[in-house]
Amino acid sequence: MITPMKDRQYTNQQLSDIFQNMAYLLEIKGELIYKTLAYRKAADSLADLGRDVNEVWRAGQLTDIPGVGKAIAEKIDELLSTGGLEFQEKLHTEVPPSLVEVLQVPDVGPKKVALFWREVGITNLAELEAAARAGKLRDLPGMGPKSEAKVLAGIEALSRRTHRLPLGKAWPFANELVTYLCDVQGVQIVEVAGSLRRMKATVGDLDLLAAAIDSQPVMDAFVGHPQVLEVLGHGEIKSSVEFNNNIRVQLWVHPPERFGTALQYATGSKDHNVRLRELAIKKGLSLSEQAFTRPDGSEILCAREEDVYAQLGMPLIPPELREDRGEVQAALAGRLPDLISLDDLRSELHTHTTWSDGKLTIKEMAVEARKRGLQVLAVTDHSFSLGVAGGLSVEEVMAQQTEIDAVQVELGDKIRILQGCEVEIRADGTLDYSDEFLAELDIVIAALHTGLRQSREQVTKRMLNAIRNPHVDIIAHPTGRMIPNREGADLDMEAVLQAAAQSGVALEINAHPARLDLDDVYSRQASDRGILITVNTDAHSASELDLIHFGVATARRGWLEPQQMINTWKPDRLISWLRSRGR
DNA sequence: GCCGTTTTCGGCCCGACTGTTTTCAGTCG
Numbered sequence: 001m002i003t004p005m006k007d008r009q010y011t012n013q014q015l016s017d018i019f020q021n022m023a024y025l026l027e028i029k030g031e032l033i034y035k036t037l038a039y040r041k042a043a044d045s046l047a048d049l050g051r052d053v054n055e056v057w058r059a060g061q062l063t064d065i066p067g068v069g070k071a072i073a074e075k076i077d078e079l080l081s082t083g084g085l086e087f088q089e090k091l092h093t094e095v096p097p098s099l100v101e102v103l104q105v106p107d108v109g110p111k112k113v114a115l116f117w118r119e120v121g122i123t124n125l126a127e128l129e130a131a132a133r134a135g136k137l138r139d140l141p142g143m144g145p146k147s148e149a150k151v152l153a154g155i156e157a158l159s160r161r162t163h164r165l166p167l168g169k170a171w172p173f174a175n176e177l178v179t180y181l182c183d184v185q186g187v188q189i190v191e192v193a194g195s196l197r198r199m200k201a202t203v204g205d206l207d208l209l210a211a212a213i214d215s216q217p218v219m220d221a222f223v224g225h226p227q228v229l230e231v232l233g234h235g236e237i238k239s240s241v242e243f244n245n246n247i248r249v250q251l252w253v254h255p256p257e258r259f260g261t262a263l264q265y266a267t268g269s270k271d272h273n274v275r276l277r278e279l280a281i282k283k284g285l286s287l288s289e290q291a292f293t294r295p296d297g298s299e300i301l302c303a304r305e306e307d308v309y310a311q312l313g314m315p316l317i318p319p320e321l322r323e324d325r326g327e328v329q330a331a332l333a334g335r336l337p338d339l340i341s342l343d344d345l346r347s348e349l350h351t352h353t354t355w356s357d358g359k360l361t362i363k364e365m366a367v368e369a370r371k372r373g374l375q376v377l378a379v380t381d382h383s384f385s386l387g388v389a390g391g392l393s394v395e396e397v398m399a400q401q402t403e404i405d406a407v408q409v410e411l412g413d414k415i416r417i418l419q420g421c422e423v424e425i426r427a428d429g430t431l432d433y434s435d436e437f438l439a440e441l442d443i444v445i446a447a448l449h450t451g452l453r454q455s456r457e458q459v460t461k462r463m464l465n466a467i468r469n470p471h472v473d474i475i476a477h478p479t480g481r482m483i484p485n486r487e488g489a490d491l492d493m494e495a496v497l498q499a500a501a502q503s504g505v506a507l508e509i510n511a512h513p514a515r516l517d518l519d520d521v522y523s524r525q526a527s528d529r530g531i532l533i534t535v536n537t538d539a540h541s542a543s544e545l546d547l548i549h550f551g552v553a554t555a556r557r558g559w560l561e562p563q564q565m566i567n568t569w570k571p572d573r574l575i576s577w578l579r580s581r582g583r
Numbered sequence: 584g585c586c587g588t589t590t591t592c593g594g595c596c597c598g599a600c601t602g603t604t605t606t607c608a609g610t611c612g
Binding site: 031032033034035036037038039041042066067068069070071072106107108109110111112141142143144146147150194205207233234235236237238239240250252265266268270273274276277278280281282286287288289290 | 584585586588589594596597598599601603604607610611612
């Protein structure tokens, strides 16, 4: 059943934002830090729930959500049943809501915001800037000329700060920096850490970690990088800078014998680290980025991350899993998933050629795929109603078959070329080609490209129609999101997953870093339900075939194992699966 | 405000850096 819009006062994200916002205000109000942490934790849980919170609410299971106890469950209940929240309204009369924007200024935290508000009457960003320019902040307790200048610098930084960085931008830049730092004298290892190492779809700042006995030359090289716009901090162990592309990067340097704890720490996530430190405490140890420390003050050093986890009685947890989504418990119980890896892949099932909007001919694409060790390539050009992409008419698809046959003969059996299509799910829910015609193709991908802003009911109905069509094998990039510019369609994912499980259609994790759709959260849901998954690049050029690792990383974040992913199947198995589906 | 194989009360991760201070508070991750 599709949950109609009118029964949904708030989406998960909206609810999450409300609690996040209250957390900020409570912080400024000076509320107990653990209370604000609780609100923030609940907000994070809601954002990453993977189920519609409205359904959880109707099922009476709100307190099953991690970090949601009696008090927060009651607040969610009030929000969902009445649309408002008395607690929040009262909070807004006590703390001006516009102070939240002041809190976004780097180096201005809740204590300073409260100080500026109570002592100078500052309630928003404009007032803060005016006060700082007028020199009204420097004489406040704990402030001085430097701190005042820092506030102005922070406001400036905020204005040029871009949204979170898409993985596709962060990854190459971070790797450039890794190469740069590797060349510094005395550097033994450089690793990417933070959310980038965990391969989140978007990352905030970049975190890098280097191993060196003497940190000084590394730090100097880092802050002295020719493209550094501003040095934000420059210490012995940690430095941070902003580059002229507005990307902030911080670098830790640790001696090699401490690299394991340091890398583990810097990789996070915060919640994962908290979980590990709790475990350490139970073992009578204190864990920091420096070392494990015994009660007598002696240290246990870890040069490798494996050693950190071994000390806690578990195998290394792959970075992509470190989100405190049950991975620590699974590791302790010896039940970590055997994650999919790049080496497992045998096929690429979603590509475009010059027949529609791709840059390579069928033969060129097949050669490139073969170069990358693939055994199966599906050519899946667009269908006709996607005019902007040069979608193919029925006649053109038939003509394409002749060319595919010729290329297949020319290239031999090193690579198997499938003729498919990416058929448009039209705004009315029907598909571009007839069922009879689809049945003739080797493989059919269905996708939404238009009408993404339709109502939840409408767009979900279209999607379910495609999923239930026996001739459709794969649903491409299900929500149609584009990072960072476009939200995905408001699909009832619960209904989508259920239908996929029933029909046996495979859902795609589109590897393009602007898509990564299914995302990690829904990939995990799909994994739990045994839904078949395919990871594809949707390549329009040779270089795009190399984006596949972003998709694999997303699958890993979704706890996916190879057997559930059809791209890992041997060609014969894949083809017999395709033949068994409605053709 | 949440949470429980040492707890239903009393915990809640830990350290680096900066600027303001003469030993520490605030911010950040």
